[in-house]
Amino acid sequence: MLTIEVDFGSDRPVYRQIAEQFRGLVARGDLIDGEELPSVRQLAANVGVNLNTVAKAYRILADEGLVDLRHGSRARVLGGARARAPEVEELERELGDVISRLVLQGRGREEVQAFFETAVERFFER
Amino acid sequence: MLTIEVDFGSDRPVYRQIAEQFRGLVARGDLIDGEELPSVRQLAANVGVNLNTVAKAYRILADEGLVDLRHGSRARVLGGARARAPEVEELERELGDVISRLVLQGRGREEVQAFFETAVERFFER
DNA sequence: GTATACTGTCCGCATACAGTATACAATCGG
């Protein structure tokens, strides 16, 4: 069974948290082309939110081209090509902020590098 | 003069964008202990927002221990120690999402690593 | 000392967003 977890204390909206987690699952190949996502009601009950909150997450994924949404049928993972080059700048900015926070925690350049390498490690090795 | 730029089209609230930029300036040492920040009105007029929006950004920085806010005096940068270890998990999650997005753009492990190294480079070498 | 111009703060309002409840519409399986 698919484990999606939500932190209600977070300032990040629930529907984005859900979308992020599915994005991660697709990115690392845990969900492959054609695979069905849980129904919005199923997952909503599981997570403890309203079905529309899950639906909103699915729509984000659909907009990104990660899943195929069809009214009446279950959402399916799309293995096809995606891109979104314009978001590169956004990622750079986001990374910059992460670096700032790490530095303000007292970490030096080496430690920041190590932190990043560990993150990449965790993502790919599993 | 200090350059703070805001993207009104972004989905990220303006006051957070402002806080992030100051956080970056402090992290890389462009703003040092004791230095004064622009007044909320000055910066607000400069950026094109209401003074309260800037004030909210300053309060975030104050909560993080980066600036000293005193009613009637200008906000000053605090060079002292900060930490916030609990936010490490948040950073890890955020990094994980960045990796997912890069991978979904078709980048492999090496390319993700390179992207990160470039970001670190940009931060420290300047 | 005190008038005055500066500083950040508080309060109320308008609008947009997050999340819910409920009804609707499309698809699937008998």
Added chain:
DNA sequence: CCGATTGTATACTGTATGCGGACAGTATAC
């Protein structure tokens, strides 16, 4: 065809974002 299951649309509540104006502390000139 019909019921169950799926995603969708609408109406509603609470919260967050951002603005405007009034308030309160601080600094400086006199």
